[in-house]
Amino acid sequence: MSDSTSFNLEESLKKLFGQENVSFDPLDLTLYGRDCMPTSILKMQAGAWTSQAKCVVWPTETRQISELLKLAQTKKFDVIPFGAGSGVCGGTEPVSPAVIVDMKRMDKVLDFDPYSKVVTVQCGIILEHLERYLNARGHTLGHFPSSIYCCTVGGNLATRSAGQMSSKYGKIEDMVIGLEVVMPTGSVVRVRPAPRRSTGPDLIQLFVGSEGTFGIITEATLRIWKLPEERIFAAFKFPDVKSGISAMREIMQSDIKPSVVRFYDELDTAFSGAGKEEGGILDILPIKEAAQLLRSIFPGLVRAAQRAVLSRAELLNLIDKVVKEGCLMILVFEGNRKLAKLEFEEAKNICDKNGAEYLGPAPAQKWYQNRYSISYKQSKVFYMGAFVDTIEVATSWDKLSLLYSEIKAAISRHALVLAHFSHAYVDGCSIYFTFVTSGLSLEDRLKVHKEIWESAMKACLRVGATISHHHGVGLVRSSWMQEELSSSFVILDIIKSGIDPSGVMNPYKLGFDKRPLEEK
Amino acid sequence: MSLNLERYYSLRDIFGPERVSQYLSDKEDYSRDMWTRLAIQMRRGERLETPDFIVWPVSVDEISKLLVLANNKNFPVIPYGAGSGVCGGAVGISGGVICDMKRMDKIVDLNFESMLARVQVGVIGENLERELNRRGFTLGHFPSSIYCATVGGFVATRSAGQASTKYGKIEDMVTSLQAVLPNGTIINTKAVPRKATGPDINSLILGSEGALAIVTEVTLKIKPLPEARRFLSYTFSSVKSGLDAIREFMQEGLKPAIVRLYDETDTAITMNALGYEDITGCLLIVISEGREKFVEVESELVNKLCTRAGGKDRGERPAKHWFEHRYAISYRQSPIMSSPKMILDTIEVVALWRDVESLYVSMKSAIEPHATVMAHFSHAYPEGISIYFTVMTSAEGDEVRTYDDIWKAAMTACLKSNGVISHHHGIGRLKAQWLKAELGEGYKLLTILKKGLDPNNILNPGVLGLGE
DSSP, X not given: OOXXXXXXXXXXXXXXXXXXXXXXXXXXXHHTTOOSOHHHHHHHHTTOOOXXXXXXXXXXXXXXXXXXXXXXXXXXXXXXXXXXXXXXXXXXXXXXXXXXXXXXXXXXXXXXXXXXXXXXXXXXXXXXXXXXXXXXXXXXXXXXXXXXXXXXXXXXXXXXXXXXXXXXXOOHHHHEEEEEXXXXXXXXXXXXXXXXXXXXXXXXXXXXXXXXXXXXXXXXXXXXXXXXXXXXXXXXXXXXXXXXHHHHHHHHTTTOOOSEEEEEOHHHHHHSOTTSSSOSGGGGSSOHHHHHHHHHHOHHHHHHHHHHHHTOHHHHHHHHHXXXXXXXXXXXXXXXXXXXXXXXXXXXXXXXXXXXXEEESHXXXXXXXXXXXXXXXXXXHHHTTOEEEEEEEEEEHHHHHHHHHHHHHHHHTTSEEEEEEESOOSSEEEEEEEEEEOXXXXXXXXXXXXXXXXXXXXXXXXXXXXXXXXXXXXXXXXXXXXXXXXXXXXXXXXXXXXXXTTOOBSTTOTTOOSSOGGGO | OHHHHHHHHHHHHHHOGGGEEOOHHHHHHTTOOSOHHHHHHXXXXXXXXXXXXXXXXXXXXXXXXXXXXXXXXXXXXXXXSSSOOSSSOSOOOTTOEEEEGGGOOOEEEEXXXXXXXXXXXXXXXXXXXXXXXXTTEEOOOOOTTGGGOBHHHHHHHTOOOTTHHHHOOHHHHEEEEEEEOTTSOEEEOOOOXXXXXXXXXXXXXXXXXXXXXXXXXXXXXOEEOOSEEEEEEEEESSHHHHHHHHHHHHHTTOOOSEEEEEOHHHHHHHHHHHTXXXXXXXXXXXXXXXXXXXXXXHHHHHHHHXXXXXXXXXXXXXXXXXXXXXXXXXXXXXXXXXXXTEEEXXXXXXXXXXXXXXXXXXXXXXXXXTSEEEEEEEEEOSSEEEXXXXXXXXXXXXXXXXXXXXXXXXXXXXXXTTOXXXXXXXXXXXXXXXXXXXXXXXXXXXXXXXXXXXXXXXBSTTGGGTTO
């Protein structure tokens, strides 16, 4: 970031946003300097992390953002849009000093149109607030990432998020039909909402997934749905992963659109407490009450023991040879009552055919009731001195088993790894790996984290799968982007240099170098 | 002369003597697509702008070499499918080379486990459909041009077929593609169901109408052939009640393959052709297809909602008749165009439900002073629907002038009434002048894309209004 000698950043920002809406306060800079990327959390715990945020601003209108970006282009200071900071890839973490633009004051519902089934919002709105607004009026967005309480619509669009009910309601790119975005040069692009158009390349899709590198998204028009009149829960136990994948594929290829499809491998079924209320690593010990007693008397001792066990991942991974709980599948059908019932019946037949045991609705209902709490439980693992991270990938059905076994084998060398399959499509599926491990020092932990990610990414590229299904690129995958996109990366590079000549929008993310193409 | 000879030798080196032509008859054939304006000009004896050469590549490497040559020697290249576009997207440009993709028509791979087909883009839509049918599958993409359109054309124009309400539009079907950039670089996007690795590059190439890249291969999602098919027909007393019925069942989450509502004028013509006499109002055709049990439930629900909205059940016959003759209409129209002074064209737009009726009324009254106009509504969504106007007249004065007046009136009314100027035919050169108004600042983005990818402006210059 270039030095500003005659240009006074603080003065200019305060003039633009108002005194109260600009902060250089160290506490604000610390809080806004990262998102939920695990390696930064680890560094912070060890006292080895400092924020690169230069200041924080809170815009209330598009015009202010336009002026800011114009200024940033000419005075060459970096800008990073910030929603609620729940990304897990370091997408909003500044690598070099940057102005953080917190969008959350732009949080209004601008237009609610139940007749056309669309809603227009300012993108700083918290997703759960929007959902609540719609529910109160008999509607739903259908977008349920587990971060729903702490993410914004802008963040959803910027990262290409997908929620737990994406199989029925679609992913974010299926939901957005109109957009307002401020370009890095300050001009405001508006794509008028329409169900569909053939007016050249889809400009909206240029920004969905741009992770703050192509401009700042300010408004969006999204499709909405009537709240479903019926919701049917069903859980099944499959003998193994193979039979469950086969059933999932058949279901998705039979015109059935479950709102939820989640299939847990053996370890995930045993550990994560899917369908159980008290899920968690701690509950694998059959002597649950004894463990709870120990924990209350000797909390430090229990933590140390757990840490020791967790760093011997190869021990834990052997458990799946012993645990024979099978593989749990959760299905939910919703919408028109007759159709939902038919979908459930057809899906049940398919599951039966593939060797599943019907468990009734209860495990699925329990998952549904606890579906958001799991992410919050992860922080306990960090307090124990271990850490947890997730890697989500996707591929076509014919490569799915191979991808699963390759990545599982790669990660198992270093950590306890759980996996579930969700976000199923007609042509393929996503796999969500959760891994837990520990290390004696920060260096050890970062080292093992790096090795795990490297082996997982390499496995994806080898199989021909994608390195991210919905979490995005941010920092964690930035160095893999050229390999992931290979020949087509050049298109993104050309667009970046064309629309952000000074290279100030969220630099070092998405695999972009700091400086544009010409200067390389 | 000597420039052309040098050019000929360079092209011959890439394509071989059999696959390069400068015959006058070829140049004239490839000077246009099915844009009505060009047909009018040709009909009255005007000489259209012709390309200098036509080439027929059989590999992506040949196309890469062609584009490298085009950049070095600064001549335009126009990718050409089967030439059935109606917007002047693929036309002759003086000094240019038409790149006819139809020799690249192979099905490269069929993956039934993942329901994917990998094809070269020069394959005719109907031929691909037949190959898939033989194996029990369908692409589900049925534009009325299916006999004379290529997959490449579908991709370039963002086409939508008649059954799009169930099977999706072309962007819902393409999972990955291979293309050649104007500088000769061959790019490939990954064939995965979905990814979050930056903006979707497929979406930038889809709909670029040959201005940003030449697409050579695509991976398409295929579906099993439907087990059952049900035909439903209703008449409504007004366009409004018909639209209400559609909105109701679309927002209930139903996805019938075919949904077509004809306005009063179009209904009268259609019902006449069917032999129904005392029937007035607006005809709604709904066809549900898929797995037997789903078709049963879907038809039942559609019937309930259509009846509730005031629809009178007309049984199977009107829908069946439409289905059996659904491609014939375009071919029936061409004799009209062979008469001097006749103008026949179609204008298709789209809007959210809240704007559909006023858009219909506003465009109809804007066009009526110039031509007879009838309309049907199809490609239904929970959020809105597309309107398809057919306009016809015998020009009193200059035909081209009348043609331009019709389009100007229609497009101006469309933009004023919150409609989007094209649902699936695309922009070409016909609608380029209104694209700027349609996209606003977004148009600058298109020009940035164009400048960045095609700095020498060699790929189909003028289409989308870019690089004029």
